[in-house]
Amino acid sequence: MAKKNSVIELDEVVVKFAGDSGDGMQLTGDQFSDTSAFIGNDLSTFPDYPSEIRAPQGTVAGVSGFQVHIGHKEVSTPGDQADVLVAMNPAALKANMKWVKDGATIIIDIDNFDNKHYKKAGYVEDPLHDNSLEGYNVVKAPITMLSRNVATSAGLDNKTADKTKNQFVAGLLYWLFNRDIKIGEDFLKQKFMSKPALVKANIAVLHEGYNYAETIEALSTTFHVDPVKGKKGLFRTITGNQATAWGLLAAAEKAGLELYLGSYPITPATEILQEIVKHKHLGAVAFQAEDEIAGISSAIGASFAGKLAATSTSGPGLALKGEAIGLAVMTELPLVIVNVQRGGPSTGLPTKTEQADLLQALYGRNGESPCIVIAASTPANCFNYAFEAAKLSLEHMTPVILLTDSFLANGSELWKIPKMKEMPAIVPPRVEDNAKDFYPYHRDPKRLNRYWAVPGQPGLRHRIGGLEKGDVTGEVSHDPMNHQIMVEHRECKVQKVAEFIPEQEVTGPESGDLLVVGWGGSYGALISAVTDLRDEGKSISLTQFNYINPLPGNTEEVFSRFKKILVCELNMGQFASYLRSKHPRFEYLQYNKIQGLPLFISELKIKFNEVLESI
Amino acid sequence: MAKKNSVIELDEVVVKFAGDSGDGMQLTGDQFSDTSAFIGNDLSTFPDYPSEIRAPQGTVAGVSGFQVHIGHKEVSTPGDQADVLVAMNPAALKANMKWVKDGATIIIDIDNFDNKHYKKAGYVEDPLHDNSLEGYNVVKAPITMLSRNVATSAGLDNKTADKTKNQFVAGLLYWLFNRDIKIGEDFLKQKFMSKPALVKANIAVLHEGYNYAETIEALSTTFHVDPVKGKKGLFRTITGNQATAWGLLAAAEKAGLELYLGSYPITPATEILQEIVKHKHLGAVAFQAEDEIAGISSAIGASFAGKLAATSTSGPGLALKGEAIGLAVMTELPLVIVNVQRGGPSTGLPTKTEQADLLQALYGRNGESPCIVIAASTPANCFNYAFEAAKLSLEHMTPVILLTDSFLANGSELWKIPKMKEMPAIVPPRVEDNAKDFYPYHRDPKRLNRYWAVPGQPGLRHRIGGLEKGDVTGEVSHDPMNHQIMVEHRECKVQKVAEFIPEQEVTGPESGDLLVVGWGGSYGALISAVTDLRDEGKSISLTQFNYINPLPGNTEEVFSRFKKILVCELNMGQFASYLRSKHPRFEYLQYNKIQGLPLFISELKIKFNEVLESI
Amino acid sequence: MATKFEPLSIATKEDFKLGAPVKWCAGCGGHSVLSSVINVLPETGAPKENIVFVSGIGCSSRFPYYINTYGFHSMHGRAMAIASGIKAANPSLSVWIVTGDGDSMAIGGNHFIHIIRRNINVNILLFNNKIYGLTKGQYSPTTPKGSITKTSPEGTIENAFKPGELTMGAQGTFYARTVDSDPKMMREVFAAAAAHKGTSVVEILQNCVIFANQVHKEITGKDVRKDNQIYLKHGEPMIFGKERNRGLMMKCSKMEAVTIGENGITEDDLIVHNAYDVDDTNHYRLVRMELPEFPVAMGVIRAVDSTVFESELYNQVQKAKKESKIKNMDDLMHSGNVFESKG
Amino acid sequence: MATKFEPLSIATKEDFKLGAPVKWCAGCGGHSVLSSVINVLPETGAPKENIVFVSGIGCSSRFPYYINTYGFHSMHGRAMAIASGIKAANPSLSVWIVTGDGDSMAIGGNHFIHIIRRNINVNILLFNNKIYGLTKGQYSPTTPKGSITKTSPEGTIENAFKPGELTMGAQGTFYARTVDSDPKMMREVFAAAAAHKGTSVVEILQNCVIFANQVHKEITGKDVRKDNQIYLKHGEPMIFGKERNRGLMMKCSKMEAVTIGENGITEDDLIVHNAYDVDDTNHYRLVRMELPEFPVAMGVIRAVDSTVFESELYNQVQKAKKESKIKNMDDLMHSGNVFESKG
Ligand SMILES: Cc1ncc(C[n+]2csc(CCOP(=O)(O)OP(=O)(O)O)c2C)c(N)n1
Numbered sequence A, B: 001m002a003k004k005n006s007v008i009e010l011d012e013v014v015v016k017f018a019g020d021s022g023d024g025m026q027l028t029g030d031q032f033s034d035t036s037a038f039i040g041n042d043l044s045t046f047p048d049y050p051s052e053i054r055a056p057q058g059t060v061a062g063v064s065g066f067q068v069h070i071g072h073k074e075v076s077t078p079g080d081q082a083d084v085l086v087a088m089n090p091a092a093l094k095a096n097m098k099w100v101k102d103g104a105t106i107i108i109d110i111d112n113f114d115n116k117h118y119k120k121a122g123y124v125e126d127p128l129h130d131n132s133l134e135g136y137n138v139v140k141a142p143i144t145m146l147s148r149n150v151a152t153s154a155g156l157d158n159k160t161a162d163k164t165k166n167q168f169v170a171g172l173l174y175w176l177f178n179r180d181i182k183i184g185e186d187f188l189k190q191k192f193m194s195k196p197a198l199v200k201a202n203i204a205v206l207h208e209g210y211n212y213a214e215t216i217e218a219l220s221t222t223f224h225v226d227p228v229k230g231k232k233g234l235f236r237t238i239t240g241n242q243a244t245a246w247g248l249l250a251a252a253e254k255a256g257l258e259l260y261l262g263s264y265p266i267t268p269a270t271e272i273l274q275e276i277v278k279h280k281h282l283g284a285v286a287f288q289a290e291d292e293i294a295g296i297s298s299a300i301g302a303s304f305a306g307k308l309a310a311t312s313t314s315g316p317g318l319a320l321k322g323e324a325i326g327l328a329v330m331t332e333l334p335l336v337i338v339n340v341q342r343g344g345p346s347t348g349l350p351t352k353t354e355q356a357d358l359l360q361a362l363y364g365r366n367g368e369s370p371c372i373v374i375a376a377s378t379p380a381n382c383f384n385y386a387f388e389a390a391k392l393s394l395e396h397m398t399p400v401i402l403l404t405d406s407f408l409a410n411g412s413e414l415w416k417i418p419k420m421k422e423m424p425a426i427v428p429p430r431v432e433d434n435a436k437d438f439y440p441y442h443r444d445p446k447r448l449n450r451y452w453a454v455p456g457q458p459g460l461r462h463r464i465g466g467l468e469k470g471d472v473t474g475e476v477s478h479d480p481m482n483h484q485i486m487v488e489h490r491e492c493k494v495q496k497v498a499e500f501i502p503e504q505e506v507t508g509p510e511s512g513d514l515l516v517v518g519w520g521g522s523y524g525a526l527i528s529a530v531t532d533l534r535d536e537g538k539s540i541s542l543t544q545f546n547y548i549n550p551l552p553g554n555t556e557e558v559f560s561r562f563k564k565i566l567v568c569e570l571n572m573g574q575f576a577s578y579l580r581s582k583h584p585r586f587e588y589l590q591y592n593k594i595q596g597l598p599l600f601i602s603e604l605k606i607k608f609n610e611v612l613e614s615i
Numbered sequence C, D: 001m002a003t004k005f006e007p008l009s010i011a012t013k014e015d016f017k018l019g020a021p022v023k024w025c026a027g028c029g030g031h032s033v034l035s036s037v038i039n040v041l042p043e044t045g046a047p048k049e050n051i052v053f054v055s056g057i058g059c060s061s062r063f064p065y066y067i068n069t070y071g072f073h074s075m076h077g078r079a080m081a082i083a084s085g086i087k088a089a090n091p092s093l094s095v096w097i098v099t100g101d102g103d104s105m106a107i108g109g110n111h112f113i114h115i116i117r118r119n120i121n122v123n124i125l126l127f128n129n130k131i132y133g134l135t136k137g138q139y140s141p142t143t144p145k146g147s148i149t150k151t152s153p154e155g156t157i158e159n160a161f162k163p164g165e166l167t168m169g170a171q172g173t174f175y176a177r178t179v180d181s182d183p184k185m186m187r188e189v190f191a192a193a194a195a196h197k198g199t200s201v202v203e204i205l206q207n208c209v210i211f212a213n214q215v216h217k218e219i220t221g222k223d224v225r226k227d228n229q230i231y232l233k234h235g236e237p238m239i240f241g242k243e244r245n246r247g248l249m250m251k252c253s254k255m256e257a258v259t260i261g262e263n264g265i266t267e268d269d270l271i272v273h274n275a276y277d278v279d280d281t282n283h284y285r286l287v288r289m290e291l292p293e294f295p296v297a298m299g300v301i302r303a304v305d306s307t308v309f310e311s312e313l314y315n316q317v318q319k320a321k322k323e324s325k326i327k328n329m330d331d332l333m334h335s336g337n338v339f340e341s342k343g
């Protein structure tokens, strides 16, 4: 191997892969992430693809992207802007130029930079010759041609050969980041396990890219990102949806139950169903229902029959499930409803991220119908909050809505693998067979939960349903005072959960000028921006909410310790409005954005500084 | 006719008819109300029946009741307690004793007061002999026997003869209230138009009851309620559901459109569908869909096709319609969604009243999905608010949710018939055929509405749908900034409605100690209680909200003029919580009740006094 | 805690009676269906704690409150979906669905056809009174065209579903029809439904005395029922009529109602009912027979063995459990690409 | 403002082409269906401003964005309900529904059977690619049992709906089947669907190159299609096969595929297709024919006249308008029990 040029040590680097839907950018992104994880970098990724399956090739609307942020310190977001952009065609370049740092390295497949492609991408002038790329380090590689040559000599037909070009890109990057190309080879061997011809050709192209990079002058410097220090143990990368599925599976195991998922496919929640369906070996059963209503209804049936029952969906699906959630509230059965938020209203922006289902989760049902609502805040902690959702639901005998979002669901990060024996115990309030004096709506005073008797158990036959229940007996009751009591029981049961959840924590000083408030999936950007400003000496802290209903018991007290409170969310101010209704004594400033995009660190810093200056 | 005993002049009187489901109490109630209206009394009624069709005879659960409040002053509620109770059996007595005033007249059908019936009603002792009726004026009439005798001699068989006993009761009351029995006869002639044998027998029984009352000593006094003064013009009695249906029909006529209702039956909203289906002669089309989702979807289709489209339902149905309401928000089509609230959550108390769908109406959809929300506050003004809902929806091109409730829907009152030419104009923003430069999402800056082009119109072909729309063009757009703009447009459009609705009014002094805040159907009880206390010299005013989203522009200002604000509602505090989120600077005290019952004047007065004393 | 089952305890009908009052109208057809069900349950052999009744919303759907089993009175139209979840959770339960013509054919139509398609092993008792009872008399998808109801003052203009026809269209494996006033037939039919492995659809012509009184009278009336019904039994010739001299016969690929003795027709010419025929063409014919041309078919019209959803599901589960090396979450989380960091 | 109609303007296919790019995958079967529809529309005689395309959600449901008519891309599964409202609002519109197998058979199953039952005059183009395309490859209610998809890694265990069979179960008046790769047949079938008064269901075997590529290949493959399809035409004998020597015939009330010339069978022995037969027993047989025993039936299998919902509805409206003395709201409000108060 020829000698390397100068190597620059970086704390962190953001790489964006972009091309047509068929260009395999998601795969290259995965491969690069895995390799980084393998050598010990922290990382966070985010794919970003069009709502069409294969949107028209060469158009901006058809660009499919994958962003990876790796670091030798902790990494919390996929990054605002890229240090390295791979653009497989002009459309990919056009779509991404605004997300690229000044001076970034831009690798393009020169074979696709011709007039036809410019036009398709909507360029009026040739971007390579209009000075718009001045100040960037542009690497023009004949990626298509070289890949095709190598792959066809390795025995592939032309069409299949063209699919290897993402490995040329991968090779380039292995060289650029001083990575061991063996790891890339192993990835391919595993990926195409049953297709040796593909393995061979792809490895050949991978080497071609690597060698090309080494040969040309354009890449005068290479980068190196050290492994993270202090992170010890076994890790894997995990997406939010996979983590959610695994969290539910883990909860079932801890509770000594089997998992039942009743769902209907919907972007961006489908992968939860697709993941659970793979784990029948753990006794998990996934039922792909005919629609969302059947999905949740079947889960309610499964819960009645004694399973840990869950349903997963996105906003429009949650809207359809409202009536059934009310039934679960009334029958006081455990049920986890996972809602992976996407851009709304209506079909909206189905592949984009948003946090605008909060009020729907809280109030989207008839009558006084309280649910526990919690939210995950990173791809990996979807595992913990899915587990927690199941635990709360089972132990408190009431439905729990878990909110995640498209950004968490599809994004991935490095995750320290937990040990099952260290996970908290889950003890559902089951009734013993033939228990004496069993009443279905008799309550445990501690949590106000009723007890769970399951068909098949002798001596416990009883009937439940959606009509108002008599206190203790569970028989249908139209008595006015009973209704008042039961409405209050259901509400108190949910509010009492506050006694069983952690207190709200503040990152940064416990008091000060500005408290930034976030909830759910915005954590990464918020913590990064807040930390940056604190490093600059500002008096600023963050409190990120994972428990929404009930709010942690010390919420009021936390708020009272700061001069100003700024609530940041990807909607028009739903959490701020909820906080006003629950803790009206504070003034809540707002930062809202509703563009289908996550929050950016840069915009947050500007906003925070603005507020800080006004204090 | 023998001479009358002493006549007592009353300002108002409350009569409650109660019996088995088959006893015809609803009919007698109607007949008595109509007669009172005919002679010029003001009135308010409320039926109250079990959720079973014919709940077991003779049991408390099976009692069906009808309460009428008549007055020579304005009457705002059906009354807390009755001056006269008709109890056809022991169960009816048992169920109603707590709703009867001290010293009231209680008329019982002695033929049903035997051991068998006592037991069924759950009495341990004979209520006629355990002193529990001491202090009441109990009239024991052999109603069943006498009715049967008369009706069988008039030619009816035994079974049919027994159905006439409600006319014996009617006869008694005509005498008791010094009413012209001719009016009762006319009512029967109209009711049984095509069945002369029934007319004959019922009239005979009516006279029997009248004569019986005249003969016995028990009724030493009779009552007289003068006609209302100052109420001039043509009146009729109308229930909330009928008024809602007629309001929609009137709006269609005013807008020059035809009405389309797409609904699925559900208690207590079904009568709206049943009413509109009767008026095909006005060009109104009602589609009984296969479910709630099809109901609203078909209405959205009809709206797209140029009808004034509406859908009517109750809480569980509204839950099912959430996704489709979002589609109407996104496509910016006019659509009226009537939600007749009932006791929840889930199936809850389907025949009882409640105000607990407010937050669902505001927030029960995915994404940022704002709707105009308004609420009617009396049975008769359901007409006005249904009209207003249609007007706002058509002129602002966005869905409107109209909230009524079981209490308004089934209750009736005297209604001054409006003149169509005095109703406000409705001008939907239709586009002219072949209009130049037509863009489906081009907006009128005044209301921010888009314009309505309808299939069949030449030169205006366009496509709409649930994906985010490009500003002005209406084409599918995934552009981040466009999404932000469109979300804001939709929100502003709804908020701008505040410029087109009346200011919030205060009944009573414009400022003072206590402002009672109500919304929707609680008006009658609140205004009565507030007026009573003001008559006692207290500093108390009422402001009743009909416009919920947006709130009237002067809301903040109104609130600021009072020392304390007390929000009263039939739920756990939904409007109070909404007010906190919108106008957080005030402290909102709450009075909440959730028992399936309306608010009572008496309980309100206690609460108001309590708050007033604390000032 | 895994569910344990007691040794099979022989249940009696007393075991299924509840003290609570039955709140249907006096004279409602529901009462006799209820007692037939209570009579038949002990014969099914299911331990009493394994029996679950699931219903939607409607008069008929109040059923679970009137019988002493595990019961779930759920949402309008969703009983089929809830029951699917119960069976997918625990296939050993004996699940009965009680539903109305509105509940199953209007709002619940989709779940109805899907549970049938999947062939989940439940018994559906469809109370077909051809009206919405609980909401007081609006037409339903089975209301005969032209009927005057609260929502059709000029008569309905919609064609009526035939539940049996829809069942066939959804590839049903079991369909039977019976009448609320015929306890013997109900008992036989319910027992057959319980014995069938797969989705058993039993349409019960039920009388709503209040809102659609006598809607079935042409079929069920005492004077006409023998002539207007044919009670089909597998393996027996298709004979009906007061005189037992009428029958069904195939002529040129069409079915006809004929009289034995006329035109030389003998019993041997009649079709022999084959409820087990996999090809459902004949069953399809039978369920659609209408008066006056044909008698209305009663009894078990179709009962065909086929794979049952939840059995196949648990076969996959068992196979996966046996074959996978991953036995628990720790195994799963450590499988595939795991990176060790020495920190 | 009442809607006015221009005198019928003869539309050309250019009128229906939109500049916007068609965003289906290259090679998706949708492209050829789109051009066949555009070709056929001018032949239907509907003024171009009277044509409305309504769809649900799915790849196929993007259709309205690709054709220059009034269009409504609505909610998953609800196109049938929205279209019902459009027709009930304005029967003179020519309404086409574009839907997928998931959209119409899964979430939209109920609206599908109800629009058919009501026989609302719309044309349903059901793109049956036997997969959920837009959500990237989960099985649908029409996916063949045993198929491996993203949600069935061990193969599906659910029986597949046949859209034609379900249409018959819901009392459909028109059902046809065609193939995305046969423009001539599509054109004929679409024209027949447009001409039919009532709900026309057209199942299009459509290929999803990405997630279920070649799922129909046994039926549509160039080499096998002549032997494996039978293109049915009303009044013509049921002949198929590369050599045109195969046919369908009734034997003992069962249908059989036979070879002309063998066992003395001649063309005269074959069934003559009667698409107009009110009795749908034969159509029911035809829609269920499966390989290898039978060829798969193509073309218009059933097309029967029956009352149309919206016509009956407006008959009632017209009658009411004519007969009622109440002509407007003032009349209505003053009808019945009105009391005068002199105050
Ligand atoms: C979501 C929802 N929509 C509507 C209703 C109102 N509803 C209750 S029962 C019923 C129809 C009942 O008809 P059917 O299923 O035939 O039962 P029956 O009362 O005739 O036995 C309707 C429309 C409801 N409870 N829930």
Ligand SMILES: Cc1ncc(C[n+]2csc(CCOP(=O)(O)OP(=O)(O)O)c2C)c(N)n1
Binding pocket: A264, A265, A266, A267, A292, A316, A317, A320, D057, D058, D059, D060, D061, D075, D076, D099, D100, D101, D102, D103, D104, D127, D129, D131, D132, D133, D134, D135, D140
């Ligand atoms: C309420 C709702 N649930 C689920 C989805 C997700 N979804 C969109 S399309 C689709 C299925 C598409 O399959 P099909 O109808 O066969 O259309 P195709 O893409 O195959 O043409 C699903 C499940 C949705 N958009 N809305």
Ligand code: SF4
Binding pocket: B053, B054, C023, C024, C025, C027, C028, C029, C030, C059, C060, C129, C133, C134, C207, C208, C209, C210, C211
């Ligand atoms: S209304 Fe009809 S169906 Fe309902 S309980 Fe009464 S008789 Fe039975």
Ligand code: SF4
Binding pocket: A053, A054, D023, D024, D025, D027, D028, D029, D030, D059, D060, D129, D133, D134, D207, D208, D209, D210, D211
């Ligand atoms: S995914 Fe399949 S159905 Fe969808 S556009 Fe691509 S090829 Fe067509």
Ligand SMILES: [Mg+2]
Binding pocket: C058, C100, C101, C102, C127, C128, C129, C130, C131, C132, C133, C140
């Ligand atoms: Mg019914």
Ligand SMILES: [Mg+2]
Binding pocket: D058, D100, D101, D102, D127, D128, D129, D130, D131, D132, D133, D140
């Ligand atoms: Mg499909």
